[in-house]
Amino acid sequence: MKYRILIRPIAAGETGKAEAFIKAAADSAQSRTTLRRMGQTGCVLGAHQGGRLVGLAALDPRARRMLGPWLAPRAPAKIARQKLVTAVERLAVEFGLGMLTAENHASLRQPLQELGYVATGSSGLSRSIVRRTTRYGRQIRALNTELGIPADYAAKHWLRLHPEATKLVSIGKDIYERSQRMTPSAASAWKQMVKAALADGVEVQPVSAFRSVEYQAGIVRRKLERGQSVEEILRVSAAPGYSEHHSGRAIDVTTPGAEVLEESFEETAAFEWLCANAANHGFSLSFPKRNLHGIAYEPWHWAWLP
Numbered sequence: 331m332k333y334r335i336l337i338r339p340i341a342a343g344e345t346g347k348a349e350a351f352i353k354a355a356a357d358s359a360q361s362r363t364t365l366r367r368m369g370q371t372g373c374v375l376g377a378h379q380g381g382r383l384v385g386l387a388a389l390d391p392r393a394r395r396m397l398g399p400w401l402a403p404r405a406p407a408k409i410a411r412q413k414l415v416t417a418v419e420r421l422a423v424e425f426g427l428g429m430l431t432a433e434n435h436a437s438l439r440q441p442l443q444e445l446g447y448v449a450t451g452s453s454g455l456s457r458s459i460v461r462r463t464t465r466y467g468r469q470i471r472a473l474n475t476e477l478g479i480p481a482d483y484a485a486k487h488w489l490r491l492h493p494e495a496t497k498l499v500s501i502g503k504d505i506y507e508r509s510q511r512m513t514p515s516a517a518s519a520w521k522q523m524v525k526a527a528l529a530d531g532v533e534v535q536p537v538s539a540f541r542s543v544e545y546q547a548g549i550v551r552r553k554l555e556r557g558q559s560v561e562e563i564l565r566v567s568a569a570p571g572y573s574e575h576h577s578g579r580a581i582d583v584t585t586p587g588a589e590v591l592e593e594s595f596e597e598t599a600a601f602e603w604l605c606a607n608a609a610n611h612g613f614s615l616s617f618p619k620r621n622l623h624g625i626a627y628e629p630w631h632w633a634w635l636p
């Protein structure tokens with residue numbers, strides 16, 4: 331029986347399975363607590379072989395730290411470990427990190443050193459991952475430095491780079507008569523959702539869908555010119571490169587009679603309908619109240635996830 335090892339984020343419904351695995355494999359209670367906290371961030375990666383969870387590793391972007399990898403007793407250790415480490419490093423690059431540290435446990439030391447990690451005092455192992463940065467990552471970094479956005483912005487807020495969507499289709503006009511676009515899959519899910527809402531007597535209207543990096547940079551520049559501080563701006567607008575709107579999967583919505591892009595949208599029948607039904611169409615709220623990102627509550631911002 332030979333199965334390939336596939337690495338993918340642990341889905342929300344699998345956290346129990348991951349916890350059981352960690353309990354058996356992880357050596358520190360601290361790692362378990364951290365992993366539980368990271369639950370649904372997409373930062374916990376699992377190695378799967380023939381549908382079986384054979385390894386686990388995670389990234390804590392704020393601490394610039396890799397947790398694990400932990401492996402099941404009969405896992406093909408070398409391949410699983412290498413694949414997990416590579417995947418965590420790739421994720422770290424998406425968070426704008428240039429350096430990654432790892433735990434210096436006796437069981438991990440040698441394998442991680444073989445993968446390029448070097449001991450940094452007694453505290454841990456580390457590796458520079460700057461060279462893994464993509465061209466897009468470098469462009470965004472340069473742009474954001476120019477705008478005065480702090481270098482630790484993405485890691486601090488658990489925000490990943492969103493590449494600009496390359497394939498976009500029209501979803502029609504928004505409430506301001508501007509043409510709006512999303513990726514083909516997100517667009518068809520959106521259209522179905524709007525139709526389903528209408529059938530229930532609820533009107534959900536588009537305000538803004540795809541936005542380019544340049545457009546987002548323009549928003550930030552205009553706010554800076556009006557005298558707002560970078561901190562104020564970043565509380566309500568994502569930095570260029572990190573807006574979900576670049577992906578073509580996110581959309582800001584409103585409904586007749588509502589104040590556009592105001593928190594009071596949560597009192598509308600449209601919001602109530604979305605909370606009950608959007609998930610059936612693959613859409614979820616990206617910035618709920620008290621979200622992990624420390625971003626203002628946005629009841630109007632919904633994203634389609636494949």
Ligand SMILES: [Zn+2]
Nearest residue numbers: 580581582631
């Ligand atoms: Zn939005």
